Amino acid sequence: MKNRMELTFLSVSENEAFARSTVAAFIAQLNPTMDEVTEIKTVVSEAVTNAIIHGYNHQADSEITIVCEIFANKEVELIITDQGTGIENIYEAKEPLYTSKPELERSGMGFSIMDSFMDSLEIYSTIDKGTTLIMRKQLTKTETACH
């Protein structure tokens, strides 16, 4: 493992931008392409927003943790955890356009985006215990990436 960081922060929506820019700053040492940075920032934003809206139902005094590990072969691993309500039916939740909160204008695309932008997505969830997402992405090896 080349480098590792763990970030824990309050489940307030102001921290969504902070979380994704911190992860982006951390993976910068792998010289990712602009697209790779955008994709990783997006999945972090989706996962953190899910924890705030669904996991913690907008209670602002809970905590979200992001672990980011990067490897010499330019692979990135993201583990995002909340201690919130948990997901009843993961299969249903992963359905594109499925959302349990349409009244909040949620588009139900969070998990589809994570699936599409990352190489792998694992969802572990227990009712009233919380949810952990493990996502991995192999960044392209070319050196001509901008950072």
Next chain:
Amino acid sequence: MKNRMELTFLSVSENEAFARSTVAAFIAQLNPTMDEVTEIKTVVSEAVTNAIIHGYNHQADSEITIVCEIFANKEVELIITDQGTGIENIYEAKEPLYTSKPELERSGMGFSIMDSFMDSLEIYSTIDKGTTLIMRKQLTKTETACH
């Protein structure tokens, strides 16, 4: 308490810049002045560097933790911790220009800078257990700060 974050990372020198830019991003929500951002980035850099060089003696597989809490009255609290060798004589260590590693061209100014740039600096250290620094700074209340 308005917001809180906790960042843990490997004690490698590449993470010095990452640590200070993360703290700077976090306090941005308080609209700090340019000088205040520079001062806080500097003390974070000093504390993290001390943990790497002195606390862990350049062993790269240890961890450093930064807790940052910000308050509605624009006060910032920083707690920076390592589980390293600890400081034998804190009084001596705080002496301006004192350094236990002159051969590394250390200027012995780390603690003086922290003293000068922050409103308060508390040092807790136990041999072979580690060192914890608690620093506080009241940011100026003017709204015309740039961010």
Next chain:
Amino acid sequence: MGLKTDFTMKEHVLVVRLSGELDHHEAEILREIWQQKLRDENVRHVILNLEEMIFMDSSGIGVLLGRYKEISQAGGELVICKVNPSLKKIFDMSGLFKIIRLEDNEQYALHSLGVAS
């Protein structure tokens, strides 16, 4: 980086210019202001210029779809222009362009809505 919003009326068309990052935090604020504008101004159609949008997640898609529904229910049209390349992937995934018209720029959009640009 937050979100900057700019609203201007051109005859009965509301021109919305967004710049910066649109996530859940900013979407909550945008929804409020945008709905306020739709109520206050005599708005028939809306043009959304995303040239300076550098980041959007699914919350952004949600707030756009929400406004699209409101505008079309009121008999108007939402036209989007200047979609920044970095948003391309998420827009394609959302299938937004199957239901919302895309124009090259504000002039074309205004023209297509019968307003001299």
Next chain:
Amino acid sequence: MGLKTDFTMKEHVLVVRLSGELDHHEAEILREIWQQKLRDENVRHVILNLEEMIFMDSSGIGVLLGRYKEISQAGGELVICKVNPSLKKIFDMSGLFKIIRLEDNEQYALHSLGVAS
């Protein structure tokens, strides 16, 4: 943001231009390159241009003091110019200017070292 370094010789004067952030990580690298230059080139004096330096901590002060000693022991002089305002506080605290001459810009510094700029 890392540190960019630029070394050029002007007669017997080494001109060092630093831009970006100088912390412990970058200071270790800078020390190597700078000492290499002092060995390879026929360097008598050194001019350090810090115009584009936006961040420095005490590690930066350490590497500057270290080179100052080496240069003066070899009979040369280190002159610093264009100190960026954001470095003001840490320079004042270090008392560096009590022992290292400060000039307005590279021309004045070169001139003061007897080199046509």
